[in-house]
Every structure is written in structure tokens, then in C-alpha cells.
Amino acid sequence: MALIVQKYGGTSVGSVERIQNVARRIAKFKAQGDDVVVVVSAMSGETNRLVALADAVSGNNPNPREMDVVLATGEQVTIGLLAMALNSIGVPAKSYTGWQVAVKTDSAHTKARIDNIDDTAIHKDLKEGKVVIVAGFQGVDADNNITTLGRGGSDTSAVALAAALKADECQIYTDVDGVYTTDPRVVPEARRLDKITFEEMLELASLGSKVLQIRSVEFAGKYRVRLRVLSSLEEDGGGGTLITFEEDEQMERVVVSGIAFDKNQARINVRGVPDKPGIAYQILGAIADANIEVDMIIQNVGAEGTTDFSFTVPRVDYKKALEILNQIKEHIGANEVSGDDTVVKVSIVGLGMRSHVGVASTMFRTLAEEGINIQMISTSEIKVSVLIAEKYTELATRVLHSVFGLDKA
Ligand code: ADP
Ligand code: ASP
Ligand code: MG
Numbered sequence: 113m114a115l116i117v118q119k120y121g122g123t124s125v126g127s128v129e130r131i132q133n134v135a136r137r138i139a140k141f142k143a144q145g146d147d148v149v150v151v152v153s154a155m156s157g158e159t160n161r162l163v164a165l166a167d168a169v170s171g172n173n174p175n176p177r178e179m180d181v182v183l184a185t186g187e188q189v190t191i192g193l194l195a196m197a198l199n200s201i202g203v204p205a206k207s208y209t210g211w212q213v214a215v216k217t218d219s220a221h222t223k224a225r226i227d228n229i230d231d232t233a234i235h236k237d238l239k240e241g242k243v244v245i246v247a248g249f250q251g252v253d254a255d256n257n258i259t260t261l262g263r264g265g266s267d268t269s270a271v272a273l274a275a276a277l278k279a280d281e282c283q284i285y286t287d288v289d290g291v292y293t294t295d296p297r298v299v300p301e302a303r304r305l306d307k308i309t310f311e312e313m314l315e316l317a318s319l320g321s322k323v324l325q326i327r328s329v330e331f332a333g334k335y336r337v338r339l340r341v342l343s344s345l346e347e348d349g350g351g352g353t354l355i356t357f358e359e360d361e362q363m364e365r366v367v368v369s370g371i372a373f374d375k376n377q378a379r380i381n382v383r384g385v386p387d388k389p390g391i392a393y394q395i396l397g398a399i400a401d402a403n404i405e406v407d408m409i410i411q412n413v414g415a416e417g418t419t420d421f422s423f424t425v426p427r428v429d430y431k432k433a434l435e436i437l438n439q440i441k442e443h444i445g446a447n448e449v450s451g452d453d454t455v456v457k458v459s460i461v462g463l464g465m466r467s468h469v470g471v472a473s474t475m476f477r478t479l480a481e482e483g484i485n486i487q488m489i490s491t492s493e494i495k496v497s498v499l500i501a502e503k504y505t506e507l508a509t510r511v512l513h514s515v516f517g518l519d520k521a
Contacts, residue, residue: 119270124344154186176221210250289343289350320374384447387414
């Protein structure tokens with residue numbers, strides 16, 4: 113008998129039939145004698161619908177506290193429906209919203225972090241033989257305000273619950289049967305990985321592979337949660353992918369194990385700024401003060417006393433960042449502030465890069481051969497990222513997937 117936390121994403125609970133399917137799968141685990149705690153997302157499309165309503169009513173400027181009040185409703189519907197579906201096939205089940213559990217978070221509305229989880233009620237229900245269903249993506253802060261965890265946050269709810277309950281395994285059921293070498297919807301030749309190391313998964317998630325929210329992977333690493341990605345649409349979950357903490361030899365030999373792309377990027381250029389100490393601070397300090405996260409950064413070597421400065425920000429913050437820089441443009445002595453929000457960051461990831469040279473140059477050559485211009489580059493020990501025009505996303509991902517030997521045999 114095991115204690116399993118299962119998470120079902122939006123597509124997996126996207127219709128009455130799918131919710132009933134999920135109920136049947138949970139019933140199977142129960143019949144085997146397992147204890148099951150389930151985390152569900154809102155039905156597919158629902159969170160987007162709620163975001164659009166909030167934007168429409170507030171002139172695209174929703175109050176963050178009220179935004180969370182609205183966003184959290186999507187998951188409340190699915191926990192109740194799933195509990196009913198389980199009850200109707202004879203499986204006792206009880207639903208909880210985030211605040212009922214309680215999942216305690218900080219107060220950063222729309223991107224809150226989980227501080228701790230009170231598992232008293234869950235343990236009591238499990239002892240009574242019930243399936244416990246918890247709303248993903250939401251929690252409550254110290255002042256009893258409803259909070260949400262950022263898009264894709266139900267993954268993090270599930271892993272955090274698994275950590276708190278010391279579950280034997282956390283199973284993330286989604287609409288693909290595991291973690292692939294790249295997004296299988298973009299590159300049909302992508303292959304499912306039986307295993308992926310925690311470090312590689314962390315990079316892929318942070319570089320834009322939305323199959324797992326980055327914070328869920330961080331939690332799994334911190335608390336050593338056994339984490340598996342599976343398909344909710346296949347009988348046995350498909351093959352699935354285990355996130356492993358061991359780096360076995362065979363995995364070491366692969367130079368590149370996955371490719372991620374992130375369209376949530378916009379590039380900003382500040383040209384002709386005085387080349388003197390403090391200029392990076394003046395530019396990026398103003399951006400940071402507005403709570404905008406900066407990702408890639410380039411400062412050119414100055415010529416004739418001036419230099420150029422480029423960086424990327426999340427696409428949603430593009431206009432705001434331009435506004436801020438236009439306001440301080442004269443003060444910092446810049447000639448021109450411009451930008452482009454039709455860019456994408458494409459990244460190759462692999463532990464094997466540590467011991468191989470020439471990986472980056474293979475990437476640059478391959479893109480050059482396709483006539484794809486590289487605008488920015490950033491590297492770390494196990495990844496290389498390039499910023500390119502968004503229209504080349506598919507082409508770049510496909511050719512890189514092929515050149516690094518990731519295509520299906
Ligand atoms: P859910 O609603 O279940 O949380 P998501 O849409 O958030 O599902 O995540 C699953 C999607 O992630 C897949 O449908 C796939 O298009 C995308 N994806 C991106 N990169 C990968 C990858 N490397 N492996 C698998 N899926 C990926
Ligand atoms: N429903 C939320 C979203 O769409 C959370 C999640 O699905 O993980 O982002
Ligand atoms: Mg998701």
C-alpha cells in the first residue's frame with residue numbers, strides 16, 4: 113500500500129467524460145489499496161476565460177487580490193465535480209479548496225509561493241478511507257486572502273502536497289505521456305524520455321517547457337519527491353517519465369537531452385548610453401523597481417565613450433519596460449530606446465555538455481545554415497540559449513533536434 117499524490121491538468125478534466133475517466137483511474141488505485149490524494153486544475157480554457165473577464169472589466173489592470181479571488185474559482189468547480197464523480201461510482205471522496213486545507217502562501221498575489229501545508233484534515237480523511245481532492249494553483253496568505261501560484265501552478269500544489277505528506281510518489285497526469293526531447297506538438301519526431309535527471313528537468317522547465325511548472329521541480333529537488341509525468345488519456349498512463357536524482361552513465365553520454373523554447377520574451381535595446389560605471393544599475397535598477405524580471409543581458413564593449421545595452425523581459429511587461437526607459441532616457445543620457453516583442457528564446461539542455469566542447473558552435477552553425485540570425489546568447493554549464501525571431505521557433509527547434517541526434521530512429 114502506497115500513498116500517492118496524483119495531479120490532473122486542465123485537458124485531463126476538460127469534459128464530463130474526462131472527469132469520469134479520472135474518477136475511474138483513481139478508483140483503480142484505491143482498489144489496489146493505495147491512499148490517494150488528488151490535485152486538479154481548472155477545466156481546460158477556464159483559467160484563460162477568467163483572465164479575459166478580469167482584463168475586460170478592469171481595463172487590463174485587475175487588482176491582484178481580486179484577480180486571485182476570480183482565478184481560484186476554476187479549480188473549485190473541478191474539485192467538486194471530481195468528488196461527485198467518485199461518489200457516484202462508490203468511492204468516498206471529499207474536496208478541499210486551498211484555504212480549507214490550508215495551503216499557506218506568501219502574499220504575492222498571482223505568483224504566490226507556498227510556505228507550508230497543514231495536513232491534519234487530509235490524514236484524517238485518508239484514515240477514514242476517503243480520496244482527498246485538493247484544488248491546485250491556490251492557497252491562502254497569513255491575512256486569509258486567497259492567493260494563486262502562477263500559471264501552471266497546480267503542478268507545484270501537487271509536489272508540495274506530496275512533500276508535506278511524505279508521499280511515496282507524485283504522479284503528474286497530463287495530455288502527453290511523459291517528458292519529451294522537445295515539445296511533441298512542435299516537433300513530431302520528439303521522443304519520450306523514460307527518465308530525465310532532476311537538473312535537466314529544472315533547466316527545461318525554467319527555459320519554457322511548460323510540461324512542469326519550474327517551482328514544482330524545485331520542490332521535488334528540495335524535498336526529494338519521487339516525481340513522474342504520465343498521460344491521463346492512456347490506460348496505463350503511457351510510458352511516463354521519471355525525474356531521477358541519479359546521473360547514470362548512459363545519461364551522461366548524451367550531450368543534449370532536450371530542447372526548450374520560450375515565447376514569453378521581449379527584447380529591449382538602449383543605445384548610445386555613456387560608457388561609465390553605474391549605467392547598468394541605472395537601467396536595470398529602474399526595471400527591477402517596477403518588479404519586472406530581466407532574463408538575458410548584453411552590454412557591448414564601448415566605443416567613443418558610449419555603449420549599447422540590451423536585455424529581455426517577459427512579454428507581458430514589454431510595454432511597461434519601454435515606458436519606464438523612455439521616462440529616464442534623458443536622465444541616463446541614452447540616444448535611443450527600442451525593442452522587439454516578436455522574439456523567442458530557444459535553448460539546448462544536457463548534462464553531457466559539461467564534458468563536451470563544441471556544442472554551442474554546432475548550435476550556431478546549424479542556425480546559420482538555415483539563415484536564422486542570433487540576437488542574443490546566454491550559456492551555463494548545462495545549457496545554451498539563443499534569442500531569435502519568433503517566426504523561426506519551429507524551424508530552429510526542428511533542426512537542432514535533428515543535429516543533436518534527438519529524432520526518433
Ligand atoms: P496540463 O494542463 O496537464 O498542466 P500543460 O499544457 O501545462 O498540461 O503541459 C503539457 C504540455 O506541455 C504538452 O501538451 C506539450 O505541448 C507541452 N510541452 C512542452 N515541452 C514539452 C516536453 N519537453 N515534453 C512534453 N510536453 C511538453
Ligand atoms: N488553472 C491554472 C492555469 O491554467 C493552473 C494549472 O492548470 O496548473 O494556469
Ligand atoms: Mg500545466
